[in-house]
Amino acid sequence: MTSMSNLEGEMKRVKSEVDRLILDELLPRSSPIPEVELLYKMMRDYPSRPAKGLRPFLCVTACRAAGGSEEDSLLTAACIELFQHWILIHDDMEDQSELRRGQLTLHLKHSSALALNTGDALHARMWGALLLNERRLGQQKTLDVLGEFARMVGFTTEGQHMELGWVRQNRWDLTESDYIEMCTRKTSWYTVASPCRLGAIVAGSSPETLDRLRDFGMKLGVGFQIQDDALNLIGDQAKYGKAKSDDILEGKRTLILLHALGEANPSERAKATSIMSKERRLRTDDDVAYVLGLIGEYQAVEYGQRRARALMEEAIRVLRSVHWAGEKEAALLLESFSRFAVERQW
């Protein structure tokens, strides 16, 4: 029987394997010439901050469930984590975030110019590291893994564009299905679908299994993001590592906020959207408190969490339809993970 504590132990174990690979092998400690020492230091900054490592866990566990070995999937899992690191550097700049994992964001710690370039350097390093798969996996699987990464980054940038575009165009005519469409691109691919599919590709799974893992990921990824949005509003900042209510400051159109706006009366709605339409730096503490008040009044967090749990239940049904060729225990861990993704408090 796979328990939640088993899940957390496994996540920690995989995370430490992947971190070792990233920090000891993929990202050199010192640079070839002194003039780029700082670049190499900056590349190691986000990878050295604490993180849950959900995505590498999914990759390794899906690989084992699909009949592959953990060793075969570790490099790919590490590259998923590298993806997360470089895109967060850029994401923090796009959102003008101030804190990441409990410390100043990279562009505030150094400069926007240096941080932008560091993200690009890490992005390129990710592709370079993926080429090392050839030694162990051979050419075909190496190329298949690269293809999945290209798909994953493509969808993620589309989702990111949607979210940033809504803020920039000050769009408020959005429905729950717009949010879901955005989330499947921004979150589902890189957080759930691709990590699982990459593990399965390494294990040599059939296209049918890959399709089911895509469907599983689409649903669970949205559930995961809704809970992430909820934690941003109500979570413990020390555990969560981002500034509380950052999403409101950043003008994010979350499902929770959209629900509150939908339930609010016209004057509440007008006041809230006018607050949310301000430039970030002009939103006051009172403004944030007003929006949080509306969210509380209409129980929008609870609504979001109900939607997240329903998506998780659907995701688990899809997951159970997969014909796994490997470790039963690993398949059960994926189910435990699904619950964790929408019930976690950090």
Added chain:
Amino acid sequence: MTSMSNLEGEMKRVKSEVDRLILDELLPRSSPIPEVELLYKMMRDYPSRPAKGLRPFLCVTACRAAGGSEEDSLLTAACIELFQHWILIHDDMEDQSELRRGQLTLHLKHSSALALNTGDALHARMWGALLLNERRLGQQKTLDVLGEFARMVGFTTEGQHMELGWVRQNRWDLTESDYIEMCTRKTSWYTVASPCRLGAIVAGSSPETLDRLRDFGMKLGVGFQIQDDALNLIGDQAKYGKAKSDDILEGKRTLILLHALGEANPSERAKATSIMSKERRLRTDDDVAYVLGLIGEYQAVEYGQRRARALMEEAIRVLRSVHWAGEKEAALLLESFSRFAVERQW
């Protein structure tokens, strides 16, 4: 006999082939969903602006000289151009540039957040497009081409970091050899060495040939960059497409500026470095005129151009030591190109 007009004709021809591939096949005209239409439009923006296409020309021509076919190298050549497009989007943000190829830079036309993400999307599309090489080149060459891209982007981001770091740390203790070290990373790899090497990899050249093309590229790339710096000071803005003297506004440590500072008397030097140490937006027209005056007084442009020509002569000597297995005419075009790189007026 290969003449300069033949060279320009060939560059135009290759550029139009590569543009067709990029705009008709690699970058879709419309997006899968309306919400990301603008992203796709932004991805096509820089690729739709006029450009010389030097790098794809080098790739295709080196491939022909090395005994490969133009058709085999076109996709790789197009991906080099995609690299140039995404890195320029980010570069323009890092340098706070206002004009690119005669139009507003992408981040000023839209927003920094959307432009940053567009660069990432184009970066990922570049890697995805490189995977299409497999159909025509097979797995080994496809992977070798990817490896060269990883190397190329890695060096370019190192060079970019050096240049940005000097501005940020307000470093003026720099020598000509610091400039050359920075330039080989920032410019030589992606402008000359990798385009030539990629053409040769597609053609199946020996490691020895690849080494010589690296050496050729290191020298010619620096010569190319010095002339680029010179054109930024004295070039015709309409032809050149960037704002004149932009490098001075951006605080760039060019070989030309370093030479003028080295020749200047202590009080001139103190005044010039204090001007160059200001924030970009605080540098006045008079400030720029003063620095340009020093550069003129000490004939620093002429000095730079002499250095560039000497590097070009060394590069051509290396180029002549390559044992080409293919078209003699193509090898001669590479020589014409070398002269063009440091003598061009645009």
